[in-house]
């Protein structure tokens with residue numbers, strides 16, 4: 001396994017010459033500093049080398065290898081079935097691609113739900129075997145002991161509140177959370193408790209913007225929203241939603257910034273058409289024998305044909 005060398009977190013001058021310092025390597029303290037300075041954090045999911053490279057080279061601060069890969073990459077109905085080994089496999093691919101952004105691995109369902117010891121051991125695997133710089137777990141006050149133990153084990157941890165897809169069976173569907181005063185109070189308590197337990201940031205998913213803004217104001221750690229409005233310290237989207245590769249009606253909070261499905265379809269159809277019409281591959285896309293070898297080959301084929309024709313004639317006589 002290859003985990004790339006992490007470059008130092010030294011600050012480099014901005015490429016645009018504006019003088020605004022961009023870190024050569026984003027770290028959790030940088031995210032904290034961004035919150036302090038009111039600079040939005042841009043986060044995105046990625047699951048493979050190619051897209052992770054594009055995400056990283058575009059200047060995204062945080063790359064999450066989300067368990068959403070169960071749905072958008074593996075075609076499953078929910079996130080529940082993806083395993084630790086599958087998540088490790090994708091995290092390694094992303095790790096090899098990402099130089100600047102912070103790489104966070106999602107702990108899949110079942111990897112931290114039985115015992116705290118299991119949770120710590122699985123989280124350590126993401127750091128040790130896949131090069132993750134932090135892990136994300138879903139839940140609030142029910143996860144405090146785990147958060148504390150992970151921090152003790154030097155594994156930075158992000159919380160995830162609101163719509164927590166691993167709770168699909170309990171919730172009975174993917175619905176906006178935090179819509180009653182009681183639910184808002186629960187969310188606020190969860191967020192504050194996660195911060196006190198040592199969480200490095202909290203993802204807020206699918207909740208009214210007013211609620212996410214209040215949580216963000218209450219916390220000193222960054223909040224990263226998805227369907228939680230503009231008042232969060234940062235935003236995250238699922239890569240496949242961003243570029244129209246999800247094959248499902250996107251939730252209200254998704255904005256498609258590109259249409260990779262249209263791009264891929266047109267490339268694939270063009271290829272199929274040109275294979276069918278023999279327009280592909282062209283001369284320029286083919287390898288050729290050097291002239292001397294081609295002539296020798298043609299000559300030897302002609303001699304063989306002549307010999308076979310001679311042998312045929314002798315047999316007829």
Ligand code: KIV
Pocket residue numbers: 045064065066067068069106203205226236237238
């Ligand atoms: O798995 C995932 O992609 C996530 C994001 C939606 C935050 O948890």
